[in-house]
Amino acid sequence: MAPAWLRSGKLPQLKLPSWPWRITWLYLGFVLFLPLGAISLRAAGVGPTGFWELATTPEAIATYKLSFGLALLASLINGLFGLVIAWALVRSRFPGQRLLDSLIDLPFALPTAVAGLALAAVYSSENGWLGEPLYRLFGIKVAFSAVGVGVAMVFISLPFVVRTVEPVLRSLEKEQEEASWCLGASQVQTFIRVVLPQLLPAILGGVAQGFSRAVGEYGSVVMISSNIPFVDLITPTLIIQKLEEYDIDGATVIGSVMLLFALVSLLVINLIQVWGQRYQATSSGVG
Amino acid sequence: MTFVVPDLEIYKPPSLGKGAKAPSLRSKVLGAIIPLIACLYVGLVILTPALSVVVQAFAKGVQPFLENLSSPDLLSAVKMTLLTAAIAVPANTIFGLAAATAIARKKFRGKALLLSIIDLPFSISPVVVGLMLVLLYSPNHGVFGGVINSLGWKIIFSWPGIVMATIIVTFPFMAREVIPLLEEEGWEQEEAAKTLGANDWQVFWKVTLPSVRWAALYGLILTTARALGEFGAVSVVSGNIRGETQTLPLFVEDAYKQYQTELAFGAAAVLGGVALVSMLLKFVVEQLLEQDKKAHQIKSDA
Numbered sequence: 228m229a230p231a232w233l234r235s236g237k238l239p240q241l242k243l244p245s246w247p248w249r250i251t252w253l254y255l256g257f258v259l260f261l262p263l264g265a266i267s268l269r270a271a272g273v274g275p276t277g278f279w280e281l282a283t284t285p286e287a288i289a290t291y292k293l294s295f296g297l298a299l300l301a302s303l304i305n306g307l308f309g310l311v312i313a314w315a316l317v318r319s320r321f322p323g324q325r326l327l328d329s330l331i332d333l334p335f336a337l338p339t340a341v342a343g344l345a346l347a348a349v350y351s352s353e354n355g356w357l358g359e360p361l362y363r364l365f366g367i368k369v370a371f372s373a374v375g376v377g378v379a380m381v382f383i384s385l386p387f388v389v390r391t392v393e394p395v396l397r398s399l400e401k402e403q404e405e406a407s408w409c410l411g412a413s414q415v416q417t418f419i420r421v422v423l424p425q426l427l428p429a430i431l432g433g434v435a436q437g438f439s440r441a442v443g444e445y446g447s448v449v450m451i452s453s454n455i456p457f458v459d460l461i462t463p464t465l466i467i468q469k470l471e472e473y474d475i476d477g478a479t480v481i482g483s484v485m486l487l488f489a490l491v492s493l494l495v496i497n498l499i500q501v502w503g504q505r506y507q508a509t510s511s512g513v514g
Numbered sequence: 515m516t517f518v519v520p521d522l523e524i525y526k527p528p529s530l531g532k533g534a535k536a537p538s539l540r541s542k543v544l545g546a547i548i549p550l551i552a553c554l555y556v557g558l559v560i561l562t563p564a565l566s567v568v569v570q571a572f573a574k575g576v577q578p579f580l581e582n583l584s585s586p587d588l589l590s591a592v593k594m595t596l597l598t599a600a601i602a603v604p605a606n607t608i609f610g611l612a613a614a615t616a617i618a619r620k621k622f623r624g625k626a627l628l629l630s631i632i633d634l635p636f637s638i639s640p641v642v643v644g645l646m647l648v649l650l651y652s653p654n655h656g657v658f659g660g661v662i663n664s665l666g667w668k669i670i671f672s673w674p675g676i677v678m679a680t681i682i683v684t685f686p687f688m689a690r691e692v693i694p695l696l697e698e699e700g701w702e703q704e705e706a707a708k709t710l711g712a713n714d715w716q717v718f719w720k721v722t723l724p725s726v727r728w729a730a731l732y733g734l735i736l737t738t739a740r741a742l743g744e745f746g747a748v749s750v751v752s753g754n755i756r757g758e759t760q761t762l763p764l765f766v767e768d769a770y771k772q773y774q775t776e777l778a779f780g781a782a783a784v785l786g787g788v789a790l791v792s793m794l795l796k797f798v799v800e801q802l803l804e805q806d807k808k809a810h811q812i813k814s815d816a
């Protein structure tokens with residue numbers, strides 16, 4: 228539906244002055260397109276064969292496996308617990324709910340260096356509140372190992388699923404679930420057949436956002452990892468190591484791989500959002 | 515309001531005759547278990563690390579904590595952080611408001627694409643943002659390296675690089691908060707102001723800006739909080755020289771690496787305090803935003 232001013236054809240008179248556009252393009256050009264151009268130029272200069280070689284060195288592949296694997300694991304764990312937390316926030320009433328709600332935002336608000344310091348301290352095998360018992364009882368070393376990297380990724384990607392699922396869960400009509408119970412479905416059946424399909428786009432969107440964030444995360448991971456290649460070195464840290472060794476081409480190529488991943492993930496997240504909106508539109512149209 | 519785990523022995527199954535709404539035993543247990551799991555998980559993953567910072571920072575009492583804060587390196591890091599925010603936040607505010615007024619009320623091909631482009635810094639790893647700046651401005655490897663050398667400027671490993679990295683990482687916040695609100699509202703008020711003879715600048719100051727004031731404030735809080743806490747992008751371009759190009763988040767990591775644990779936790783507690791204040795402010799502005807939205811709805815319904 229076009230708004231009235233569009234249909235009445237009054238738009239040309241009301242055209243905004245061009246200076247907001249000028250500022251927008253100038254600023255975007257300076258802070259976004261120029262840096263993107265620089266990395267593309269440098270990556271193009273490496274050439275396709277060189278690019279492929281530098282992008283697939285054993286060291287680089289080991290970091291991809293660690294970064295993408297752990298980020299996927301962390302975002303899936305948060306997919307499950309995020310759903311549970313969103314459910315607790317929307318469908319139950321209990322003391323401390325307000326506090327729980329605000330704690331969820333802490334990983335967004337807390338600077339990543341602080342998060343890294345906190346996690347490194349809590350999960351230290353020597354004297355950490357959680358790390359010491361974990362090491363003593365189960366022999367699990369969390370800080371300065373790949374487990375610690377995973378823990379940091381869980382920490383920073385926790386809010387995403389909660390915050391995408393919460394509004395959708397709030398807007399669900401309870402009548403549908405009641406109808407499903409009246410028709411003889413059990414609660415589990417109702418959840419799987421009626422509730423879950425409606426939440427699915429939100430859950431997937433949240434998982435994808437958390438995954439994308441965890442792959443690119445640096446600050447909180449670098450402090451809890453020992454940053455040893457093939458053990459617990461993540462891709463962003465590898466880029467920094469390459470820069471420190473003045474291997475600019477190596478850093479550029481791996482940085483371009485991360486950049487391509489960021490573009491693809493942005494596309495996927497947008498597609499999931501479009502899908503979710505369409506889903507909501509059709510389901511409310513029927514209901 | 516409390517939740518009670520039903521005692522299994524005295525629990526009576528609901529009689530089917532009296533309305534179907536009585537909750538089953540299973541749903542009551544489930545109703546208690548879900549919040550319990552949620553609280554345990556968040557307590558373990560988020561609350562415990564957060565508390566540890568507070569405890570470690572004040573482990574020896576308030577006096578040593580304050581002494582730590584007066585370390586000259588820490589104070590210089592605070593100054594650097596404040597300088598960065600003082601440049602990055604106003605610049606991004608101007609861009610955010612300009613982009614919002616330009617984009618929000620127009621329909622054009624590629625609008626969704628442009629919005630995605632503005633969102634891009636949220637998906638790019640901060641380290642890659644820093645890398646891109648190095649490839650652009652580094653005197654040895656940068657595209658503009660020659661120009662910068664001949665002008666005698668220093669961007670990488672100096673404050674301009676830090677400011678630019680911060681700007682890139684934080685510029686989407688403002689536009690993202692303001693655009694949806696402007697899209698929702700109609701053109702009528704601006705139209706009226708123009709008919710009454712206001713110029714574009716007056717329309718912006720007296721009509722557009724007041725109508726999005728809480729959203730803009732919200733964006734401002736998010737921008738500032740992130741600008742004060744940015745680590746990854748800044749660490750690539752700063753050179754991390756103590757007392758010179760170190761921001762507060764970089765100082766936290768550096769002090770921790772040098773085994774100055776108390777100093778690290780002191781600085782971390784300061785940053786944590788800033789984060790808490792930003793969360794509090796966000797909460798207040800969210801309430802104001804909601805009130806405004808309701809007022810708008812009433813107006814448009816009437």
